[in-house]
Amino acid sequence: MDKIPNQIDKVTSSFMRSLCMGNIEEEIILPYPQISETDRELLKGVIDSLSAAFKGRGDESRKWDRAGELPTEVLKEMRELGLFSLIIPEEFGGMGMNSTAYSRTLQELAKYDASIAITAGAHSSIGMRALLLFGTDEQKAKYYPKLASGEMIAAFCLTEPGAGSDAAAIKTKAVRDGDSWILNGQKLWITNGGIADFYTVFAKTEGESGQMTAFIVTKDMAGISTGPHEDKMGLRASNTTTVMFDNVRIPQANVIGEPGKGFKVAMNVLNSGRTGLGGGSTGAMKTLIELTAKQCKERQQFGKSIADYGLIKQKLGHMIVDCYATESVVNLVAGLIDQGYKDYGVEAAISKVFASECLWRTADEALQAAGGNGYMCEYPYERIVRDCRINRIFEGTNDILRLYIALTAMNDVGKELSALSKSLEGIFNDPIKGFGVMSDYAIKRVKQTTGVKTGKGTFTQLHPLLATHAAIFEEATRDLSVAADRILRKHGKNIIGKQFATKRLADIMIDLFVLSAVLSRVDASIRKNGEKAAEKEIEILQVFSGQVRRRTKSNFNKIDNNDDELIKSLADHAFENEKYIWDTV
Ligand SMILES: Cc1cc2nc3c(=O)[nH]c(=O)nc-3n(C[C@H](O)[C@H](O)[C@H](O)COP(=O)(O)OP(=O)(O)OC[C@H]3O[C@@H](n4cnc5c(N)ncnc54)[C@H](O)[C@@H]3O)c2cc1C
Structure with missing residues (x-):
């Protein structure tokens, strides 16, 4: 696999960790x-x-x-x-x-x-x-x-x-x-x-x-x-x-x-x-x-x-x-x-x-x-x-x-929040191991000191034809970094128990990383084969970026406006009764 040499440190860099900080490290995914x-x-x-x-x-x-x-x-x-x-x-x-x-x-x-x-x-x-x-x-x-x-x-x-x-x-x-x-x-x-x-x-x-x-x-x-x-x-x-x-x-x-x-x-x-x-x-x-x-x-x-x-x-x-x-x-x-x-x-x-x-x-x-x-x-x-x-x-x-995905990708955000960093270190050490996820990675990341760059919130190398879709990605990235910061400030180490919120952030991250992959691939296809030959791939991107825009907007909205407590209450009710109680007969 050939790739133009770049300044990215391949040992410590992660596209998604940077993204949660609002930085689009396009050199990682382009070309x-x-x-x-x-x-x-x-x-x-x-x-x-x-x-x-x-x-x-x-x-x-x-x-x-x-x-x-x-x-x-x-x-x-x-x-x-x-x-x-x-x-x-x-x-x-x-x-x-x-x-x-x-x-x-x-x-x-x-x-x-x-x-x-x-x-x-x-x-x-x-x-x-x-x-x-x-x-x-x-x-x-x-x-x-x-x-x-x-x-x-x-x-x-x-x-x-x-x-x-x-x-x-x-x-x-x-x-x-x-x-x-x-x-x-x-x-x-x-x-x-x-x-x-x-x-x-x-x-x-x-x-x-x-x-x-x-x-x-x-x-x-x-x-x-x-x-x-x-x-x-x-x-x-x-x-x-x-x-x-x-x-x-x-x-x-x-x-x-x-x-x-x-x-x-x-x-x-x-x-x-x-x-x-x-x-x-x-x-x-x-x-x-x-x-x-x-x-x-x-x-x-x-x-x-x-x-x-x-x-x-x-x-x-x-x-x-x-x-x-x-x-x-x-x-x-x-x-x-x-x-x-x-x-x-x-x-x-x-x-x-x-x-x-x-x-x-x-x-x-x-x-x-x-x-x-x-x-x-x-x-x-x-x-x-x-x-x-x-x-x-x-x-x-x-x-x-x-x-x-969500807890690990937000690691750098947690580190930024110096007031929270001590307590966050706790959550990355114990609860992840508690539920058997990749704790060593989380621990490593909490302990890593990476130079987080700022001001990389836009794509600069994507083909101009992809500008509208790049803008969708950039807007969602800004919203993600704000949401990650806000959620960690709000919950601190209790984020570990906030699985509804964590899942929502993960869904946003999944959509964004996949969109970055599609953008990158379509970019390569246009450059290699020309706009006409890449026509159908551009249509695919159009559909997918629309889906991502709608889903991420809905997920961001639900961070503050949701029925999480009601859903939990209903689940607790079912656990207590061990059945559905509203039989009509
Ligand atoms: C066909 C097949 C092949 C397999 N092959 C291998 C193999 O080669 N080697 C090997 O080592 N294993 C293998 N496995 C095991 C597989 O990796 C496990 O089934 C899987 O890791 C899930 O574990 P579990 O089934 O015990 O589910 P559990 O861990 O009991 O989970 C049950 C449910 O609870 C959820 N859950 C658990 N903890 C939490 C939490 N903290 N928060 C929220 N939700 C939670 C889970 O997501 C899941 O929905 C295989 C399994 C199958 C069925």
Whole structure:
């Protein structure tokens, strides 16, 4: 990914943190990242081989879904296609993909079968990513070749029965015993759990405050067992099991990163892997758009094709806007990672939330446009709806990620408010950890001293054709910085308990970051191909910036004018009665 060198410090800069201060750091997002020629060649080859392998196998996909299992021959095909080698460096037998190429590959896979995509994705996005990010040279030399060939499939073991969103509450424990560690505990809903040979396991270890540590655990170690394959709503052919550790002896050499720093490892893995899920969502949306366009053109009702009706066009048009916006933000985040930006946690979380929600809406609308056929298992719509529902839950629920996005992005605002800074430091230390979000990042950010620039509230480099849309962004940015400041002044450390307000701010931030991605991409397209060729993309931008303007205005208004207390009162009433009490009989 090429980018003109700029003055931005890639270690500390975050587009969204600056935005909350009212600064538009356009150098971070402009020019829109382009795929290098080398990556383009690599991707063409991958796309062709995936098409040759999986195109036209929809009936088989349906059988795998029904059976709830990927046949061993399919896993073999995946190995042969190199689907377990995507992010492993070439010298170890991998394809050495960067984030952009990796995300694009998952996009392609997801077009064919979500269970296959998740099996490959769980291996690379989370299963072996700690090794990639934090592994020693010895660990990499030992495991990369087997992971690349698929002789070893990887799984990521964090969740436990009592620790989901609250990942810091895990009970799995590793105790030091000479040169080894003894591991005991149980992990829940582990993707690839039953087919993996390489587990990245997070366990509490003794230390100053019961910190956690990340370990490489391999299937050949005595004391590991897995439960039955879970019967799930979707992604049914993807293997999900419990993984149990009973006095498993792990050599010290298998610790990933520093002992006691496992929480940071886990959160880095999840952040870094998010473009995989975003890419997969984009791929599924592209499939749904194709299916819907074909189905609606063929289907005749009231004497003509339903494609001629406004309400059908409305659905398909929105699918296009959602897909383009998702692709723009996912590729932008991947591009930032590839350019060496380190502080992309908020932006990556935004891309995950946005992508998973756009896919959900697209799948629902595609099924609706297909009518009764959409509900029939003979067609792929119902399976895609089932498959994509989990995207809003795993790799951090979208609810928790919204809290993380807003609280982390507002960090610099909190620091500015010197009177509040002491108390804010408290909230970034405890409550986030309390609900299992990326506390290390929040803590780091609170402690970071960044030179916050002022007076960067406008775009200066965007193509003049985009001025109206840039103005929408700039106005909302000013409102955001004022709102963030006001909310933090008002609530201080109690902001942590103000989830309605935090969610509203997160929604504004999500809209703005995605709009910045669309602006940047359309800017690049106009410059490269000219206004005429970019006409449809400008139309997409027009629709999306209008949506953002309306949604952000509504969210800003609701900060002071809302029914939050009434909604809470009704929820409390339902919790107290444990039912809806107004039966008419
Ligand atoms: C198919 C599948 C595959 C998975 N694969 C893996 C895997 O490979 N590895 C792995 O480690 N895990 C995996 N998971 C687990 C997944 O990451 C968790 O399900 C997820 O983190 C949410 O945890 P939970 O289900 O315990 O929900 P909970 O944390 O119990 O949350 C329940 C609800 O409460 C909300 N909530 C929780 N805390 C708060 C709060 N403080 N404020 C407001 N709302 C809150 C949540 O947003 C959610 O809506 C998988 C799960 C599934 C279903």
